[in-house]
Amino acid sequence: xxxxxxxxxxxxxxxxxxxxxxxxxxxxxxxxxxxxxxxxxxxxxxxxxxxxxxxxxxxxxxxxxxxxxxxxxxxxxxxxxxxxxxxxxxxxxxxxxxxxxxxxxxxxxxxxxxxxxxxxxxxxxxxxxxxxxxxxxxxxxxxxxxxxxxxxxxxxxxxxxxxxxxxxxxxxxxxxxxxxxxxxxxxxxxxxxxxxxxxxxxxxxxxxxxxxxxxxxxxxxxxxxxxxxxxxxxxxxxxxxxxxxxxxxxxxxxxxxxxxxxxxxxxxxxxxxxxxxxxxxxxxxxxxxxxxxxxxxxxxxxxxxxxxxxxxxxxxxxxxxxxxxxxxxxxxxxxxxxxxxxxxxxxxxxxxxxxxxxxxxxxxxxxxxxxxxxxxxxxxxxxxxxxxxxxxxxxxxxxxxxxxxxxxxxxxxxxxxxxxxxxxxxxxxxxxxxxxxxxxxxxxxxxxxxxxxxxxxxxxxxxxxxxxxxxxxxxxxxxxxxxxxxxxxxxxxxxxxxxxxxxx
Numbered sequence: 001x002x003x004x005x006x007x008x009x010x011x012x013x014x015x016x017x018x019x020x021x022x023x024x025x026x027x028x029x030x031x032x033x034x035x036x037x038x039x040x041x042x043x044x045x046x047x048x049x050x051x052x053x054x055x056x057x058x059x060x061x062x063x064x065x066x067x068x069x070x071x072x073x074x075x076x077x078x079x080x081x082x083x084x085x086x087x088x089x090x091x092x093x094x095x096x097x098x099x100x101x102x103x104x105x106x107x108x109x110x111x112x113x114x115x116x117x118x119x120x121x122x123x124x125x126x127x128x129x130x131x132x133x134x135x136x137x138x139x140x141x142x143x144x145x146x147x148x149x150x151x152x153x154x155x156x157x158x159x160x161x162x163x164x165x166x167x168x169x170x171x172x173x174x175x176x177x178x179x180x181x182x183x184x185x186x187x188x189x190x191x192x193x194x195x196x197x198x199x200x201x202x203x204x205x206x207x208x209x210x211x212x213x214x215x216x217x218x219x220x221x222x223x224x225x226x227x228x229x230x231x232x233x234x235x236x237x238x239x240x241x242x243x244x245x246x247x248x249x250x251x252x253x254x255x256x257x258x259x260x261x262x263x264x265x266x267x268x269x270x271x272x273x274x275x276x277x278x279x280x281x282x283x284x285x286x287x288x289x290x291x292x293x294x295x296x297x298x299x300x301x302x303x304x305x306x307x308x309x310x311x312x313x314x315x316x317x318x319x320x321x322x323x324x325x326x327x328x329x330x331x332x333x334x335x336x337x338x339x340x341x342x343x344x345x346x347x348x349x350x351x352x353x354x355x356x357x358x359x360x361x362x363x364x365x366x367x368x369x370x371x372x373x374x375x376x377x378x379x380x381x382x383x384x385x386x387x388x389x390x391x392x393x394x395x396x397x398x399x400x401x402x403x404x405x406x407x408x409x410x411x412x413x414x415x416x417x418x419x420x421x422x423x424x425x426x427x428x429x430x431x432x433x434x435x436x437x438x439x440x441x442x443x444x445x446x447x448x449x450x451x452x453x454x455x456x457x458x459x460x461x462x463x464x465x466x467x468x469x470x471x472x473x474x475x476x477x478x479x480x481x482x483x484x485x486x487x488x489x490x491x492x493x494x495x496x497x498x499x500x501x502x503x504x
Contacts, residue, residue, distance in 0.1 A: 006069065006102065012038055044071060048067035065091070115162075118169065148162075175488045176485065176488040179486025187270060213232055221362075224247050230329070252316075253314050254312070260371050264375075266298065270319065272290040307500045307502070314367050329345055330345070335354065345439050356379075358459070359375065371469065382452075389479060391409070393419045394418050396418065402421075414496075415479070
């Protein structure tokens with residue numbers, strides 16, 4: 001029903017005439033029309049699509065489109081401008097018709113990140129009551145067939161790259177679906193059920209354990225328990241609905257062999273009211289997305305498992321709802337973290353760092369031969385000020401690791417950029433007279449995003465720190481969503497960091 005060719009303008013000019021025959025469109029579009037469509041594309045910024053309607057031999061209408069990617073990008077962008085590709089892919093399934101084709105001129109770039117970018121254009125979660133045909137039945141699902149074309153005009157047939165693109169795309173759509181799910185649906189218990197289904201589908205490669213509710217307190221996870229205890233309501237919720245949302249730590253283990261052992265620690269606040277530091281009406285909307293870090297790591301972890309990554313990987317999900325009732329943690333309360341350190345709460349809305357502090361403490365204490373800890377979180381609004389809406393902020397404890405993560409972002413299209421690393425200066429922001437530290441800064445204009453990362457880092461086991469274990473904090477508050485939709489951010493970055501096939 002439609003065909004879109006997307007690529008850089010020079011590649012479209014060079015390759016499209018030869019591709020029309022393979023697409024069955026050679027005799028349906030006149031050269032002057034094609035030339036006019038291509039010339040209308042902006043060489044610098046890309047854009048489009050430019051569209052014409054064709055009449056096929058069986059007298060059906062076929063929509064033909066060309067869409068441009070920027071011819072040049074900056075050194076902090078993916079060479080194929082993947083965010084533009086996502087935007088163009090969203091226009092590749094126009095109304096009218098259910099079968100569509102998207103032809104991507106790859107310029108010999110790795111296609112796994114390109115496939116990931118395309119998948120991000122198609123969200124799965126939808127509770128709209130439309131989508132009915134005139135006869136009252138369901139609309140037929142749209143099908144998008146994707147082909148990647150190399151610089152010589154031939155179709156890519158590399159099975160490994162195509163599989164990586166498909167698996168990563170599926171992982172990103174899982175991540176986005178969870179981020180889009182509303183908090184009444186995606187409780188911590190439902191999140192756990194989602195994980196259990198994934199573990200079952202990947203058995204016996206993945207082992208799962210959980211610590212739930214009061215057991216967290218008994219075992220010393222005072223940060224995670226303190227944040228989530230008010231939502232462990234049980235009983236009736238809403239109108240006649242039984243629900244429970246206790247805090248929980250989910251631990252997934254995958255042994256892929258290889259020489260590196262990695263822990264991924266995700267912030268999973270399924271809804272954030274701000275606790276007793278209550279958010280305003282406008283600021284609270286969208287806080288269903290405060291589990292974007294956990295969702296991104298979950299999608300990345302299972303994509304890595306499916307692609308057979310040769311590393312040992314443990315995923316730790318710190319799940320809670322930051323709710324309000326008589327049990328809620330108060331400002332001035334002092335929590336004892338799993339690290340053994342005490343935290344004076346001066347902002348109940350700075351809860352993510354509390355749950356992650358317990359998560360990284362668990363990883364650094366209990367995972368044998370651990371080389372690297374990566375936490376991911378929608379942590380601070382200051383991240384958007386520091387690195388914007390497309391790039392996550394990364395805080396790394398050594399320069400080599402910082403370069404590795406930055407390059408992984410460029411390669412995967414899950415872009416990121418370093419922020420200041422200076423704990424000896426910034427940890428003064430958390431000084432407390434009655435505890436080891438407070439949980440929120442005294443000066444919000446002093447490198448807030450870096451401060452939040454250093455707070456989490458402070459709960460790493462001392463032995464792990466002394467032997468030089470790697471630590472990366474990823475604050476992806478901006479790139480986790482666009483408008484009211486999750487983006488699937490995190491999957492590509494994880495796959496590149498773990499050197500998954502197709503993402504090396």
